[in-house]
Amino acid sequence: MTEGLFPRERGEPAPGAVHVPGWLSFERQRELVAACREFGRGPASYEHTVLPGGGVMSVRSLCLGRRWEPYRYLGEEDVRVPLPSWLAELGRAALVEAYGAHGGFTPDTALVNFYADGARMGMHQDREERSPAPVVSLSLGDTCVFRLGNTENRGRPWTDVELASGDLFVFGGPSRFAYHGVPKVYAGTAEPGLGLGGRLNITLRETGL
Numbered sequence: 001m002t003e004g005l006f007p008r009e010r011g012e013p014a015p016g017a018v019h020v021p022g023w024l025s026f027e028r029q030r031e032l033v034a035a036c037r038e039f040g041r042g043p044a045s046y047e048h049t050v051l052p053g054g055g056v057m058s059v060r061s062l063c064l065g066r067r068w069e070p071y072r073y074l075g076e077e078d079v080r081v082p083l084p085s086w087l088a089e090l091g092r093a094a095l096v097e098a099y100g101a102h103g104g105f106t107p108d109t110a111l112v113n114f115y116a117d118g119a120r121m122g123m124h125q126d127r128e129e130r131s132p133a134p135v136v137s138l139s140l141g142d143t144c145v146f147r148l149g150n151t152e153n154r155g156r157p158w159t160d161v162e163l164a165s166g167d168l169f170v171f172g173g174p175s176r177f178a179y180h181g182v183p184k185v186y187a188g189t190a191e192p193g194l195g196l197g198g199r200l201n202i203t204l205r206e207t208g209l
Contacts, residue, residue: 013148013159016134016173018098023168026191029140033196035084036112036140039064044080046114058119064110066207071128073109073207083110091204094136098170105133107204115144115199121182123147123154131208134172139163140200141190149179165190 008021024032039062040046046060051070065083067074087110092102113121126135146169149158158179163169171178185199 008164011161013161014171014175014178016175017148017171017178018169019161019163020097020168020170021164022166023094023097024138024140024166026166026193029166029194032138032202033140033194033200035087036114036200036202039081039112046112057121059113059115059121060119061114062112064112065107066109066209068109068111068128073128073209083108087202087204090138091136094138094168094170094204095134097168098134099172103133105136105206107133107136107206108209109207110202110204113201113203115142115182115185115201117185117187117198119198120184123149123179123181125151125177125179126203126205127177129205129207129209131206132172132176133206133208134170134176136204137163137169137171138202138204139167139169140165140202141194141196142199143186143189144182144199144201145184147181147183148175149181151175151177151179154179165194 011019044062046062049057064081067078088107091107092105095102095105143164146161146163147158190196
């Protein structure tokens with residue numbers, strides 16, 4: 001994938017964090033968009049998460065495999081939509097791409113977030129997992145600004161990375177518990193042939209539960 005005259009290059013914005021532009025082929029992206037639509041047709045649907053303080057997240061989310069709710073994972077008996085084995089295998093392939101090996105990565109949950117126009121994600125840590133395994137993030141649709149911060153607080157220092165459709169981003173090791181968020185999505189930047197208005201983000205995780 002290119003942007004302007006120059007190809008976007010693989011980068012490591014922080015130790016343990018790897019950005020691979022255009023990792024997913026366009027056909028693979030279309031397949032994932034279709035799968036995400038199918039996931040939301042039942043028995044679960046994409047919903048706005050209500051936080052304990054009463055706030056409502058602007059993104060709409062759906063869990064595959066073990067369900068997450070603020071700020072814990074539910075038991076296996078509460079699984080509504082199983083995590084497909086092919087998606088877990090894609091997560092392992094992503095770690096091979098990022099690190100050269102998958103380290104026995106066995107994701108048992110995936111959070112699918114849909115960003116409609118105006119949606120964003122505040123700075124937060126993924127810290128409910130007991131496993132130290134990396135988080136695998138796949139982007140589909142509109143380009144966003146992904147903000148990777150530090151492990152101590154929501155403030156600076158941070159690094160902003162543009163994630164476009166098909167990009168892979170992995171954060172593990174020293175960056176595993178870095179605060180991160182999505183302050184902006186560039187509406188209408190997805191390829192029309194993708195058939196998606198907005199942005200989809202799939203994050204695969206190993207809970208260790």
